[in-house]
Amino acid sequence: MSFIDPNPAYRIGHGxxxxxxxxxxxxxxxxxxxxxxxxxEHTAGPVGHSDADALFHAVTDAILGALGEPxxxxxxxxxxxxxxxxxxxxxxxxxxxxxxxxxYHVANLDATVILERPKLSPVKAQIRAALARELxxxxxxxxxxxxxxxxxxxxxxxxxxxxxxxxxxxxxV
Ligand code: MG
Numbered sequence: 001m002s003f004i005d006p007n008p009a010y011r012i013g014h015g016x017x018x019x020x021x022x023x024x025x026x027x028x029x030x031x032x033x034x035x036x037x038x039x040x041e042h043t044a045g046p047v048g049h050s051d052a053d054a055l056f057h058a059v060t061d062a063i064l065g066a067l068g069e070p071x072x073x074x075x076x077x078x079x080x081x082x083x084x085x086x087x088x089x090x091x092x093x094x095x096x097x098x099x100x101x102x103x104y105h106v107a108n109l110d111a112t113v114i115l116e117r118p119k120l121s122p123v124k125a126q127i128r129a130a131l132a133r134e135l136x137x138x139x140x141x142x143x144x145x146x147x148x149x150x151x152x153x154x155x156x157x158x159x160x161x162x163x164x165x166x167x168x169x170x171x172x173v
Pocket of ligand 1: 018019053057
């Protein structure tokens, strides 16, 4: 008979997100280009029902996935007008609340942002610090990598931003 630990010490989760990037309308009326709440300087930005923060969305889904909870689209449907232009911090905070309730914390997180332009390097340290703050862990346990898509396909043509995240949750303190 196999043994299934009902309360495993570790749980792994994966999160993925993609948002279309469109040029901002004239007169600076576009929403800011946000990754983990950090603003990127660009003439275009991601579009979405919420604030279109693909990194917060992918981290939220990675944590929810590790917990075996419903995903971000189920918890915060984009048909709900309450989530229009929502600060995606709210989504991540709900995932963190569920993680706390289940008795887990983030052991470490590794994120890959695939973005042709603007360059991620000027804000990478800020993004890492922002994620560590939201997850209430030391920056040493958060990693953020930037890649381009080598000018290939929609991401490579600058028409979308793509994010992959893996997270390891550990039970206990
Ligand atoms: Mg999203």
